[in-house]
Amino acid sequence: MDKCISCGVCVRACSQQAIYSAIDFQYRGIKTLIAPALDKGIEDSTCVFCxxxxxxxxxxxxTENSVHGISRPSRSRVVKTICSYCGVGCELNIHVDELTGKIWNVTTDYDSATSMNNGRCCxxxxxxxxxxxxxxxxxxxxIKENGVFREASWDEALDLVAKKFTGLRDTSGPDSLAFFTSARCTNEENYLLxxxxxxxxxxxxxxHCAHL
Ligand code: SF4
Ligand code: SF4
Ligand code: SF4
Structure with missing residues (x-):
């Protein structure tokens, strides 16, 4: 925390945006620092690492671990997208290194007119x-055969799944099957399933894994 200027932005972010109040000013005078209460480690506080x-x-x-100690890409572009982890649908800004085509950071936009998460995310x-x-x-x-996986084509894999599904339905009845969908699919994909x-x-x- 050598770079900390005790501005308190992180304290306000935690108490007013994240609403966890995990960190605050501790001690007084020259010893003032930002930390969880009662000398607890951050992992023992109410912090959820948002x-x-x-x-x-x-x-x-x-600083984000992904950029700690490395130089930032010389050419980077921001791709606005929706988080696909759950049905809340937070808007995220994906930072892509244009030279490697790889993601190097993810942030949120507090001023976005199109987001419903207003800059917050988990x-x-x-x-x-x-x-x-x-x-x-x-x-x-x-495809697993004799306890060992082997690569297969999509046609072969889908034919096998269809054969197993219809086999179970015909021998044990339709209710021997259950279908579990995912918040990481689109609404349309869940509807189709x-x-x-x-x-x-x-x-x-x-x-469905997310009962929202
Ligand atoms: S750690 Fe918190 S108080 Fe210190 S500079 Fe960063 S935002 Fe400001
Ligand atoms: S990462 Fe932890 S300390 Fe920081 S805003 Fe989120 S809950 Fe608060
Ligand atoms: S709450 Fe978390 S997992 Fe769900 S959409 Fe937002 S960032 Fe993604």
Missing amino acids: GQCVQLCPTGAL VKGRFGWSFVHSEDRLRKPL QRFAREVMGTNNVD
């Missing part, structure tokens, strides 16, 4: 984006 304070800190005393939207460039992402369907469950497979066993 990053509002980090984005608003004017000096870099609080830890997932702000910091949970490293998976985008992960080498571990699945890029092709996998429930129609598929009801009209094609004949079951009302449809649920």
